[in-house]
């Protein structure tokens with residue numbers, strides 16, 4: 001996310017003398033919906049109004065997300081899914097060496113850097129992104145760097161290779177919603193997923209729903225009538241960050257590990273999608 005380029009799209013065919021030279025910020029492009037003419041924070045503000053979610057509600061939720069993430073770091077739970085990033089070189093004969101060079105005196109990064117204890121009264125002091133709005137830099141997903149990977153294969157292949165799966169992917173669902181309230185997407189996606197699998201909300205032991213913005217996740221919770229004690233029990237994106245394109249795998253791996261830890265059978269990971277979608281995945285703990 002911090003390496004998102006700021007690029008000029010118009011120069012390939014040359015500039016006319018005196019014409020404005022336009023640069024675009026890829027990060028901003030990713031967070032803005034040109035169809036609805038608003039950005040992602042504004043979509044959360046729309047949900048806050050629709051579901052009567054106050055700044056206090058959002059800060060309290062964010063404060064808990066930070067506390068749960070710090071606890072999960074301290075207990076060592078989160079370290080179990082993190083590959084430390086270290087300064088290192090990769091060499092292969094016949095090719096130029098490549099590598100990772102961390103900045104300054106840092107030689108390794110072993111855990112997420114955004115979580116910190118954040119009491120609600122501290123979060124309450126932060127300026128809202130929009131005057132009169134509920135979203136701030138402290139109760140929205142943080143813009144952080146990360147990559148995530150996992151192996152998805154058939155049960156037969158895993159068995160033949162003697163691999164023990166972390167989870168079984170049972171079903172997936174995608175739903176469309178109006179772009180100006182894109183953050184509600186997980187609600188219809190989860191409903192569709194349950195309808196497809198014949199399960200009830202009460203059959204699901206854990207939920208990992210991406211905390212794109214605090215009001216957005218609370219709106220999904222209210223729409224579905226979710227028991228929030230089953231949601232993001234090791235912290236969410238407000239504390240850990242939401243690195244675009246890594247988050248889906250991160251949510252599902254955390255969920256699989258949390259199902260193993262708690263002995264619960266079913267879990268749902270879900271995220272809203274800018275532009276007006278929700279996506280949800282049902283996984284099953286093979287040992288429950």
Ligand SMILES: CC(C)(COP(=O)(O)OP(=O)(O)OC[C@H]1O[C@@H](n2cnc3c(N)ncnc32)[C@H](O)[C@@H]1OP(=O)(O)O)[C@@H](O)C(=O)NCCC(=O)NCCS
Pocket residue numbers: 031040041066116118122123126129135136137138139140141142143212213242272273274
């Ligand atoms: C909300 C958002 C606009 C804030 O961006 P920003 O202004 O660059 O955020 P910052 O990290 O500078 O945080 C703002 C302030 O809050 C403070 N802050 C953030 N988290 C805090 C915490 N837990 N405790 C105390 N202060 C905190 C920062 O220190 C900063 O203070 P400063 O202004 O005194 O330096 C941006 O994070 C965002 O857009 N997030 C959501 C992304 C998104 O929507 N993704 C989903 C796509 S579907």
